[in-house]
Amino acid sequence: MGVSVGSDTAPRLPGGPAILKSARTTLAACALLSAASSLAGMAPLLVVVEVSRRILVGDTDIWPIIIVAVVALAVKQLGVFAAGVMTHLADIRVSFRVRRELLAKLSKLPLHWFSDRNSGIVKKAVEDDVAALHQLVAHSIVELSAAAVPPLVAFGYLFVLDWRMACATLLPVLAGLVAYRRAMSSAATKYPEFMDWLARLNGAAVEFVNGIAVVKAFGAPGVASRRFQDVCRAFARFFLDWARSTSVASVAAEILLSPPSILFVVAATGGLLTANGDLPLDDFIAFLVFGTVITSGWMTVLMSVHPLVTALKVYRGIRELLATPELPIPDEPVEVDPTTPGPVVRMHGVRVRYGDTIALTGIDLRLDRGTVTALVGPSGSGKSTLAKLLPRFDDPCEGSVELYGVDLRRIDPADLYRHVAFVFQDSRLLSDMSIRDNIRLSRPDADDAAVRDAADNAQILARIQRLPRGLDSVPGQDAALSAGERQRICIARAILADRPILVLDEATASADPENEARIQAALSHVARDRTVLVIAHRLNTVRNADAIVVLDGGRVAERGTHVELLANNGLYARLWRHERDTERGVSEQLEAGR
Numbered sequence: 001m002g003v004s005v006g007s008d009t010a011p012r013l014p015g016g017p018a019i020l021k022s023a024r025t026t027l028a029a030c031a032l033l034s035a036a037s038s039l040a041g042m043a044p045l046l047v048v049v050e051v052s053r054r055i056l057v058g059d060t061d062i063w064p065i066i067i068v069a070v071v072a073l074a075v076k077q078l079g080v081f082a083a084g085v086m087t088h089l090a091d092i093r094v095s096f097r098v099r100r101e102l103l104a105k106l107s108k109l110p111l112h113w114f115s116d117r118n119s120g121i122v123k124k125a126v127e128d129d130v131a132a133l134h135q136l137v138a139h140s141i142v143e144l145s146a147a148a149v150p151p152l153v154a155f156g157y158l159f160v161l162d163w164r165m166a167c168a169t170l171l172p173v174l175a176g177l178v179a180y181r182r183a184m185s186s187a188a189t190k191y192p193e194f195m196d197w198l199a200r201l202n203g204a205a206v207e208f209v210n211g212i213a214v215v216k217a218f219g220a221p222g223v224a225s226r227r228f229q230d231v232c233r234a235f236a237r238f239f240l241d242w243a244r245s246t247s248v249a250s251v252a253a254e255i256l257l258s259p260p261s262i263l264f265v266v267a268a269t270g271g272l273l274t275a276n277g278d279l280p281l282d283d284f285i286a287f288l289v290f291g292t293v294i295t296s297g298w299m300t301v302l303m304s305v306h307p308l309v310t311a312l313k314v315y316r317g318i319r320e321l322l323a324t325p326e327l328p329i330p331d332e333p334v335e336v337d338p339t340t341p342g343p344v345v346r347m348h349g350v351r352v353r354y355g356d357t358i359a360l361t362g363i364d365l366r367l368d369r370g371t372v373t374a375l376v377g378p379s380g381s382g383k384s385t386l387a388k389l390l391p392r393f394d395d396p397c398e399g400s401v402e403l404y405g406v407d408l409r410r411i412d413p414a415d416l417y418r419h420v421a422f423v424f425q426d427s428r429l430l431s432d433m434s435i436r437d438n439i440r441l442s443r444p445d446a447d448d449a450a451v452r453d454a455a456d457n458a459q460i461l462a463r464i465q466r467l468p469r470g471l472d473s474v475p476g477q478d479a480a481l482s483a484g485e486r487q488r489i490c491i492a493r494a495i496l497a498d499r500p501i502l503v504l505d506e507a508t509a510s511a512d513p514e515n516e517a518r519i520q521a522a523l524s525h526v527a528r529d530r531t532v533l534v535i536a537h538r539l540n541t542v543r544n545a546d547a548i549v550v551l552d553g554g555r556v557a558e559r560g561t562h563v564e565l566l567a568n569n570g571l572y573a574r575l576w577r578h579e580r581d582t583e584r585g586v587s588e589q590l591e592a593g594r
Contacts, residue, residue, distance in 0.1 A: 023090035027141050030083040030090075034142040035149045037079030042150055043072030045289050053282040083142045091138040098130050098318060108326040110394045125321055128202065129314035136311035143304055151297035154290045161283045168269040169262060169291050173298060176256030180302055183249035190242050195313050197235045204231040257302070259292040266291040327395055333412035336419065340404040344369050344501060344531045345390060349399035352385055352554075359385045360554045363399070367501075372532040374542035376572065377551035383535045386551065387503050390533060391422045403501075417442070421499035423490050429475045435464055436471035438489055442497040450496060458492035460485060504534040539576050548572065 047069040051062045102125065159166040205228065255261060266287045273279035343366040350363035360382045367373050375383040388394055389401050392408045401408045408416060421442070429438050439454060440446040451471060455461040463485055467473040475481055481489070494502060536542040543562040550558040550565065550572045557571050565572035 023094050023137060026086055026090045027137070030086050030142050031145040033079050033086075034083045034146040037076045037083065038146040038149050039153065040072045040079065041076040042153065042293070044069040045293065048289050049282070049286045052285045056282055080146075084138075087138045087142055091134050094137050095130050095133065098133065099126060101322060102126050102130070102318070105322050105324065105326070108329075109324060110327055113324065125318065128198075129318055132311050132314040133318075135307040136315060140304055140308045140311065144301060144308075147297045147300035147304070149297075151294045154293040158287060158290055161286055162273075162279060165266070165270055165273065165279065165283075165287050168265055169287065169294055172256045172261040172265055173294060176253045176261075176295075176298070179249050179256060180253035183246040183253055192313070193238070194242075195310070195317075197238060200231055201235055204228050253302070257295050257298050259295055262291045262295045263288065327392065328409055330410050330412065333415065334406050334410045335415060336404045336406050336411060338404055338419070338500065342405060343367055344404060345533075346402045346405075347386075347389070347399065348402070350386075350389065350396045350401065351398035352382075352389070352394065353397050358554055360396070362555055364556070365549060367531050367533060368546075369531055370529050371546040372534060372542075372544075373547045373549060374545040375533065375535045375549050375551060376537075376539055376542065376575065377557070378575070379537075381551040382554040383551055384505055385554075387422075387505055387533055387535050390501070390503050391420045392416060417499075419499055420501045420503065421494045421497040422503045422505070423487075423494045424505050429481075429486050429489060431474070431476045434472050434474055435467075435479070435489060438475065439471075439492045439496055441493055446496055451492075454492040454496035455489070457495050458488045460488035460492055463488075499530075501531045502533070504532065539572075539579055550575075 047065050050065055054060070054062055054065075106126075155166060155170070158169065270279055270284045270287050274281060274284045345365075345367040347363050347365040350360055350365075351358070352360040363386060365373075365386075375386060377383055385394070389396060389408075392401075392413065395409060403411060403416065403419060429435075430441070433441075436448070436451055437444075439451050443450075448471065452461055455464055464470060464473070467479050469478050473479045475486070475489075494504075534542060534545070542548060545562070547559060548562060548565055549556055550570075552571055558565055558568060560568070566576060
């Protein structure tokens with residue numbers, strides 16, 4: 001059995017071994033076209049020099065040369081336009097492919113990868129980082145090729161005219177490059193830190209917006225706002241300190257590499273040589289005309305460094321994300337047979353670790369056909385982690401999880417999801433889909449009658465029918481649904497999926513007391529003749545389960561029925577008494593307050 005894992009199956013980006021591969025030919029052609037266009041753009045400068053020479057010798061036949069300059073300018077503009085269009089089209093293709101492959105990669109990563117990162121980091125990778133590639137693909141290559149060619153050609157031309165003057169024009173350029181290198185000396189450490197600060201800002205902004213309801217509810221918007229502002233101020237201090245440390249050298253580099261500096265050196269040196277008769281006047285004019293070309297090209301190159309380095313940084317980040325190990329997919333999947341005798345699900349020696357944290361260890365569990373097994377235990381005991389192993393949102397680092405006797409790692413994911421349905425505690429609806437499409441997410445071909453029946457069993461049909469557009473309503477746009485209503489739509493989705501195995505992560509957590517009993521009845525109806533694994537925080541909701549497994553510290557502390565566990569007088573009994581005492585205390589306080 002071969003299994004392809006991680007970077008071996010990671011999508012490859014379009015160049016660098018793969019990110020720009022699809023656009024490599026186009027970019028190479030655009031670089032050549034841009035270089036040729038920049039050479040054509042130098043023709044008018046040559047015309048100025050030639051016209052000056054002719055006028056100095058009394059030749060006034062200059063119109064043919066001027067026509068050549070006009071044609072050359074037209075050729076340059078057409079070349080620049082064509083190169084720009086081609087690189088931008090290539091950028092669109094690259095961005096589309098990268099985003100598509102990033103989304104495909106994210107869909108294959110284990111859930112703990114997301115729990116270790118905030119949504120701002122994920123958003124930055126998919127949106128901001130891909131957008132930053134625009135500079136690399138659409139601009140940097142053509143701009144650098146256009147900027148690099150003219151200075152080299154101009155220096156070669158001037159060197160042929162007079163090597164002394166050519167070397168003199170390089171003096172401010174060399175001094176400017178030294179100053180620029182000094183200004184950029186801290187870039188190797190500061191650029192990565194700069195990108196980390198951008199990720200922090202993204203994360204802080206997303207978390208502030210997502211938590212604004214809680215902040216307002218507790219009357220502390222100022223506290224949360226100050227925390228977000230603290231991140232902004234810390235970034236501002238970092239950036240300001242960095243700017244101060246490089247400002248003197250940066251300004252010096254810009255002054256030395258500016259056209260006035262070159263003109264000053266050319267005018268002073270050339271004027272002296274011309275006055276002494278060591279430099280012809282027409283050559284002096286050539287140096288005045290072409291001297292600034294040398295520095296203008298360098299300025300373009302240097303001004304492109306920062307966005308180029310940023311683009312290369314995010315490019316490497318995207319490649320690292322695409323190389324993140326995925327959940328392994330079998331090369332030769334085994335098809336499961338639901339008629340196989342024995343337990344439907346068996347976990348043996350399961351151990352789950354996230355970094356240095358051991359979430360589960362030594363887990364042995366079996367789910368028999370048509371039974372309801374409840375997972376209970378203190379907060380953080382590993383209930384959700386264990387439940388997410390069954391739909392294979394994560395894999396154990398040791399041990400195995402088997403479905404009908406076959407290790408989940410040997411089953412094709414599509415085949416697995418034909419047998420297992422999952423209802424999260426945190427209900428999520430897709431905001432770009434109607435309620436109908438949200439319910440039939442696992443069965444796109446289901447008709448409206450089946451959708452309504454599932455919604456009715458989930459106690460949400462009456463609410464949907466009261467909406468102006470009914471099943472066509474889009475959550476968040478046509479309907480402001482409560483957390484309990486969104487949860488019931490998720491339950492309707494699981495009901496419609498009609499899988500033989502159902503995993504419920506505290507599915508009634510967001511339901512109000514009035515509807516909880518009806519939802520429990522609907523789930524009991526759906527669970528009939530199915531194998532159910534349910535996570536419960538309220539023990540009263542699972543007291544009639546066929547088996548109750550008590551987790552504590554990532555281990556199985558007890559197992560049995562409600563009656564058996566109470567008789568054992570262990571952890572379950574203590575949790576049961578605590579729940580009863582809490583409910584009784586709340587009732588007494590409510591009665592006393594009337």
